[in-house]
Amino acid sequence: MHTDLVAALDIGGTKIAGALVDGRGRILLRAQRPTPAREDGDTVMRAVEEVLGELTRSPLWGGARAVGIGSAGPVDASAGTVSPVNVPGWRGYPLVERVRAATGGLPVELVGDGVAMTAAEHWQGAARGHDNALCMVVSTGVGGGLILGGKLHPGPTGNAGHIGHISVDLDGDPCPCGARGCVERIASGPNIARRAIEGGWRPGADGDMSAAAVAVAARAGDPVAVASFERAAKALAAGIAATATLVEIDIAVIGGGVAKAGSVLFDPLRRSLRDYATLSFVRHLTVGPALMGTDAGLVGAAAAALSQEAGAVDLRPAVGS
Ligand SMILES: [Zn+2]
Numbered sequence: 001m002h003t004d005l006v007a008a009l010d011i012g013g014t015k016i017a018g019a020l021v022d023g024r025g026r027i028l029l030r031a032q033r034p035t036p037a038r039e040d041g042d043t044v045m046r047a048v049e050e051v052l053g054e055l056t057r058s059p060l061w062g063g064a065r066a067v068g069i070g071s072a073g074p075v076d077a078s079a080g081t082v083s084p085v086n087v088p089g090w091r092g093y094p095l096v097e098r099v100r101a102a103t104g105g106l107p108v109e110l111v112g113d114g115v116a117m118t119a120a121e122h123w124q125g126a127a128r129g130h131d132n133a134l135c136m137v138v139s140t141g142v143g144g145g146l147i148l149g150g151k152l153h154p155g156p157t158g159n160a161g162h163i164g165h166i167s168v169d170l171d172g173d174p175c176p177c178g179a180r181g182c183v184e185r186i187a188s189g190p191n192i193a194r195r196a197i198e199g200g201w202r203p204g205a206d207g208d209m210s211a212a213a214v215a216v217a218a219r220a221g222d223p224v225a226v227a228s229f230e231r232a233a234k235a236l237a238a239g240i241a242a243t244a245t246l247v248e249i250d251i252a253v254i255g256g257g258v259a260k261a262g263s264v265l266f267d268p269l270r271r272s273l274r275d276y277a278t279l280s281f282v283r284h285l286t287v288g289p290a291l292m293g294t295d296a297g298l299v300g301a302a303a304a305a306l307s308q309e310a311g312a313v314d315l316r317p318a319v320g321s
Contacts, residue, residue: 002060006064007019007020010301011069014034015034017032017297017298021302025302028060029058041090041093048099049102052103068108069095069111072087109301111152112159115152115158115159115161116300118152118253119304121290123299123303124292125253125290125292126288126291126292133251133252135254135290138236142163144161145160146161165179168181183235187232187235193209193213201222226264230272233268236272237277240277249285251285251288252286253290269287
């Protein structure tokens with residue numbers, strides 16, 4: 001009988017995933033529903049309750065002692081509410097209270113999805129063994145989270161490490177967040193594609209105008225596609241270097257669809273880091289791809305819940321695990 005389980009929820013604009021996860025990060029049971037993102041808030045909550053219902057009906061449920069939630073942001077962990085950009089029915093929605101009610105009063109830990117991904121990479125992935133790390137998701141948007149002093153640092157509202165909205169271009173293009181020249185405005189997938197198209201790049205016969213298609217062109221040597229990835233890499237490097245200089249991280253881990261571009265992104269990123277991370281205490285900074293894949297949200301939500309139980313679980317994996 002497992003007695004060290006946590007329930008994990010990964011809530012995004014397209015799917016709501018749930019799992020029972022053990023103290024070593026293994027997923028023992030899964031449940032999933034599409035997110036009814038265009039519906040009202042209570043309808044979205046019913047989909048969450050269906051996912052939780054599949055978990056609570058399992059004989060394993062008796063071993064669950066906490067719930068971790070990683071949600072698309074913004075979240076407010078201090079208030080227990082979420083307002084995901086792509087789920088308009090949820091604005092200041094009291095998700096923590098509702099989940100607690102649906103799970104018989106278990107303690108509930110809420111973090112943003114970037115923070116959850118960071119917890120997963122630190123526990124099981126590319127940031128494992130690093131006490132000070134920045135993990136990022138670069139896809140439609142750019143998010144992230146921080147490990148400081150060996151511990152997840154979600155911040156008071158669960159959003160710390162949101163590197164996508166650090167400005168790296170003071171007079172740059174307006175960002176939907178209200179600022180200018182944000183990392184996301186330059187380095188997200190849609191912005192990589194937009195800049196390539198503005199520079200004259202044209203998609204192939206399949207009409208694919210995504211950043212993935214730009215990456216294929218860059219790999220084939222298309223100079224406009226290469227330049228768009230180099231610009232994105234520069235923005236990421238400036239943001240990573242700033243973060244390293246502030247809090248002394250020694251690794252930056254990058255996941256999300258844009259990271260799948262591989263060397264097209266990482267080669268110029270490593271070059272640019274040498275230009276921006278110049279002080280002695282950040283020069284050793286390394287950068288690499290995330291390892292956790294599609295389960296990062298669930299495993300990370302579980303890790304966030306476990307890390308709240310002070311001393312109950314050592315989140316550093318056992319040797320050989
Ligand atoms: Zn912004």
